[in-house]
Amino acid sequence: MNTDSSPIGVFDSGMGGLTVLRALRNQLPGESFLYLGDTARLPYGTKSSTTVQRYALQAARILVDRGVKALVVACNTASAVALASLQQQFAPLPVLGVVEPGAQVAAATCRGRILVLATESTVSGGAYQRRLLTLRPDLRVFARPCPLLVALAEEGRHQGPLVTLALQQYLQGYADLRRPGEPRSGERGSVSGSFDTLLLGCTHFPVFRDALREVLDETENPEVALVDSAETTARALADQLSSGNLAAASADIEPTLALMATDGIDRFRRVGGYFLGERLSAVELVDL
Secondary structure, eight states: OOTSOOOEEEEEESTHHHHHHHHHHHOOTTEEEEEEEEGGGGTTTSSOOOHHHHHHHHHHHHHHHHHHHHHEEHHHHHHHHHHHHHHHHTTSEEEEHHHHHHHHHHHHOEEEEEEEEEEEEEEHTTTTHHHHHOOOOOOEEEEEEEEHHHHHHHHHHHHHSSHHHHHHHBTOOOOOOOOOOOOOOOGGGOOOOOOEEEEOTTTGGGGHHHHHHHHTTTTOOOOOOEEHHHHHHHHHHHHHHTTTTOOOOTTTTTOOOOEESOOOOOHHHHHHHHHHHHHOOEEOOOOO
């Protein structure tokens, strides 16, 4: 029987979900958390929907068996293809994903044209595109798969020439990447139209915020709003805990944080600290 002092479970395909965990802890400082990164099978974004659903169920089961009182699917790919099955499997346990909160913020922010950067599975599945157009039928929605960004993030590369080049390539065709005063020529002139909102549809991508801003600010693009779902997911979870009488109530109980990974725990400790914003210590190795 879960109590208000039970931890909240969070899982992702790797370390990207630590950006969501960071927002959750900021929003809910009195809560305990149990995080699982499935680093042995990263990335989920290039896998089939059937495979992602199986992986997500296995990861969720580990957390549920350890007595979590709520579950956050801190992976856009898993949220897009497996959230409904997880909610059905573990009902009445609250199970939240990151797609819906991110889409709501982006739809409310966007002035007309939005670009979604995500993994291959998230883009091809169309979860963000469908939800954004349901919320705002007037929007022009574009989506671009960015598989290299996941690998760069997991290696701890968030700035530098390689990151800049990758971002420029992924934005090419969706934004005018000319320097001010530079004439149009060749492929650089084939712009499908500038966008005013950039939705980071993968929890690994917030680490590229500064690099993205540099790429966009140094060109002739208008001011672009960068949106990710972490903070909105945290607010949605806070509301659900409160309405379900599951919020931690005792100030006498010190909140805890436990981290698990399915492979590479030394690298998880080393690189994961950047995602979470603090040095990581103990990481438990688990087998799914």
